[in-house]
Every structure is written in structure tokens, then in C-alpha cells.
Amino acid sequence: MRIIRVFTVISLLGLLMVPVFEANPGGNGDSTRDFACGGACHADPDLSAPSSAQIVLVTDRNETFVGGPLTVTATITGMELSDSRLVGVFLTVATFGADDSPDHAGWVIASDPNGGTSNYIERYVLDANRGVEVSWALSAPMDESSHTFHIGVHHGGDGIARLASTEASGGIDIEVGPIPENFPQVDTSWQPPTMRGLGEETMIEAILLNVTNARLEWRISGSLQTNVIGATKEGNVWNATLPAALGPVIIEYRWLLSNEDHDTTTAWMTLSAEDISSIDVNPARILMIALAMSTAGLLIGIQRRLAISLVDSEISEYPERDSKGGNL
Secondary structure: OOOHHHHHHHHHHHHHOOOOOOOOOOOOOOOOOOOOOOOOOOHHHHOOEEEOOEEEEEEEEOOEEEEEEEEEEEEEOOOOOOOOOOOOOOOOOOOOOOOOHHHHHEEEEEOOOOOOOOOOOOOOOOOOOOOOOEEEEEOOOOEEEEEEEEEEEEEOOOOOOEEOOOOOOOOEEEEEOOOOOOOOOEOOOOOOOOOOOOOOOEEEEEEEEEEEEEEEEEEHHHHHHHEEEEEEEEEOOOEEOOOOOOOOOOEEEEEEEEEEOOEOOOOOOOEEEEHHOOOHHHHHHHHHHHHHHHHHHHHHHHHHHHHHHHHHHHHHHOOOOOOOOOOO
């Protein structure tokens, strides 16, 4: 009896201590980081081997305005790959070193390639020849200034940590100027959605300034085919609805804005769909506990029945006798 109780308690503790394994949509280390993090989070730049990675860096415009949009896209191919096939990509400003993440220069990352707001993201690369393409949507600093964007890559290969960057090519220069008069734009308070659940339509709402016509353009990440949805205005707010995602896919979307003087677009935003691993696991834990308790109760009941049967059989086999040796 005591052994069964101990076994039941150990089983319950084991179920409660089992970790819940969830896939992280943002990878295993997406964060705001400097390229040269001193080897604390990646290989030390001074000890890393050369890389064969080829990096192509482009932007959707050569200049923007104070608080205006910018999309930065990098295509990385030809890199060596470790057994994990994981590649880390940094978006930085100025030269590589301390405080080189865009936020230190006043840029705001509205959306990263994985649906977050980090300047460092991780992607799995199955084929180095096909490589990986990643894009960031940013809002410019609130002062007129000049900036140079760079891409840094951390990856493995042949058991050696490797680094690649656009430092030798000079990166790409962006000028931040004044806001043109009567220029269509999104209100600075807008926070674009970057995550959603599977099977859910997503309404994109924003306050648009100096806009007479607005549409929402979207595409599946990595695809050249785009779709355009008309937006409707309710008061000062414009909205358009993106179709539901039936799988854990990433789509990109942006506003197409116009008035009598200007036509423009916002930066591409990233919207990720949560997969099944991100559901609430508490009901599953409760179910496991309930099953464990039911099983324990069944085992205890069986043990008691066996004990009673054993006692009855002993009584039948060895009936009690009186003090004179006779049967009662």
C-alpha cells in the first residue's frame, strides 16, 4: 500500500516537472544586440574564421523624412553552415562596435523578419546557395540626419564560428530630411500588429494624415506576387482586413497612401501567424493531473480489493479456534 502511494506521488511530480516544449516563432535568440557583443552571445569577432557569405543590401528608398518609413532588405547566400544550419543576422547603423543597433541612432524598428521588433534575428537555412532574405521596417529618427546601414552575419561551418558583414562594401546611406508639405503619412502613434493566431482575419487600423485614398498591399514573405485591398475610413481611422492564415506563414503588408499632391507607401511590415505550439498549455497540464489522479485511484482500489481477498482467503484457510483448541 505504501509503495503504491509513493509511486503515485512520484508520478504526479514527474508530470508537473515535465517541461512544455514550445517552438519560438522568433527563433532562439532574437533580440536587440550590438554586432560586437564581446563573445558573450556569439563568437568573439577577433577569433572568428573568414566567411564565404555574400550579402546584398537594399532599401525601398534612398531618403526618408523625420519619423518616416524605411524598409531595409538583405539577401545572404553562399555561407558555410553548421549542423544546426542556424544563421544570425544583424541590422546595424554606422560602423560595427558598441551601440551600433539602430535604436541608438534614433531609429524605431516597427517589424523585423520574424514578426518581432529586434535588430538581431535567427533563421534556419537549408540551402546555402538559395540562402535567406530578411527585411526590417523602420521609422526614421525625429531629427534631420544622415545614417549608414550595415548587415552583419554570424554562422558556423566545419566546427568554426564565422562572421560576415557589409563593412568592406560601405553599407548603404540614408538621408533623413524634413517632412514635405501635405505629405501622406501614418500617425506616429500607430503600432502595427506583428503576430496573430491561425485562422483569424486581421483588421489593420491606423490614423492616416493628409490622406484622401488608402489601400493595403500584402504578400507572402519571399513571394513577388502582391495583393491589394481597399481601405475604408471611419472617422479619422482607416482600416482594411487581411485574410486568415491557415498555416504558420509570414506575410508582409504596407499602406499605399495618396492625396492630390503626393503618392507614397509605408515600409513593409511583417505579420507572423502563431503555430499550434503557442497555444495555452495549462488545460493540458490539468488534464494530465486528472488522468494521473484517476489512475492512482484505480490502482489504490485494486490494491484494496486484493488485500481484502487475501485476508478472506487466510481466514478461510486458518479459521480461529477457542482457547481449548476447538472451533468457535
